[in-house]
Amino acid sequence: MFAMDKPSRDRFIWPVFLVEGEGRKEEIPSMPGQFRWSVDRLVAEFPQGVKNVLLFGQTEGEKDEIGSAAADMGGVVQRAIPALKRAFPDLVVFTDVCLCAYTCHGHCGPHDPEGDIDNDAACEMLARVAVSHARAGADGVAPSAMMDGQIAAIRAALDEEGVTKTLLISYSTKFASTMYGPFRDAENSAPSKGDRQGYQASYRDPDTALRESVVDEEEGADALMVKPALWYLDLISKVRSRTLLPVMAYNVSGEYSMIQAAAKAGYCDLYPAARESLYAIFRAGATQVISYWTPFYDEIFKD
Numbered sequence: 001m002f003a004m005d006k007p008s009r010d011r012f013i014w015p016v017f018l019v020e021g022e023g024r025k026e027e028i029p030s031m032p033g034q035f036r037w038s039v040d041r042l043v044a045e046f047p048q049g050v051k052n053v054l055l056f057g058q059t060e061g062e063k064d065e066i067g068s069a070a071a072d073m074g075g076v077v078q079r080a081i082p083a084l085k086r087a088f089p090d091l092v093v094f095t096d097v098c099l100c101a102y103t104c105h106g107h108c109g110p111h112d113p114e115g116d117i118d119n120d121a122a123c124e125m126l127a128r129v130a131v132s133h134a135r136a137g138a139d140g141v142a143p144s145a146m147m148d149g150q151i152a153a154i155r156a157a158l159d160e161e162g163v164t165k166t167l168l169i170s171y172s173t174k175f176a177s178t179m180y181g182p183f184r185d186a187e188n189s190a191p192s193k194g195d196r197q198g199y200q201a202s203y204r205d206p207d208t209a210l211r212e213s214v215v216d217e218e219e220g221a222d223a224l225m226v227k228p229a230l231w232y233l234d235l236i237s238k239v240r241s242r243t244l245l246p247v248m249a250y251n252v253s254g255e256y257s258m259i260q261a262a263a264k265a266g267y268c269d270l271y272p273a274a275r276e277s278l279y280a281i282f283r284a285g286a287t288q289v290i291s292y293w294t295p296f297y298d299e300i301f302k303d
């Protein structure tokens, strides 16, 4: 009997939603057990046993066309990194790098005069955000905007800044998906008009999505990612077989909330169902999983 070992804790990365202010811990209605945290409250109640986090910021202040607030050294992400590092020196802190929670229109980049997303202006802004996170001490930055050339632009900006230790994690194979709904609820980041299909891959076109991973590796990514995970296990496996880089899989909000809802309705048992889905992701070849289940590791893998 050659059963897989239980996946170790360091293969789990917990996505965390940050909010401004103090003393805040607000449950996200569509994601039971997940909260929006102010920095102080997150540090005070940080779940034991979590080894890695992926931080998502937002602003309640001024939002503009280019999302300037995303690069503010006083922003929630830039403040959370050193606060977490001080409290938990061994914690690995990754950050999401995007603009959609900071732009007035909710898109991942500014518009050009024709009203289309201005790819190059977006890359320039994303590079500024990544550098601000690196300066704050992030172990890795993960640009999620899906702009062409964003990896190369950020790599160049980090090099120019003299940053060599910050990993560059690419959301390299990211599909337009129905599974992001609860996340947008958490981040208040649904576009006010239009959608993001223009810069996310179609699930009917897996080859294009795979090519994005190859391109991002060439542009200097240190790790690749497939998002979502569960309906894209074939793609995790294919990316895995084409690279020697770590392959992360993002077990997205909808995948988490579906199991939560089914368990609540009595259609399955919560933790066994979560465990089965997580084994599937590792079996497909993921090196690490970015998952909302991370703080529930003990309950999920208790035997």
Ligand SMILES: [Zn+2]
Residues within 6 Å of the ligand: 098, 099, 100, 101, 107, 108, 144, 145
């Ligand atoms: Zn975005």
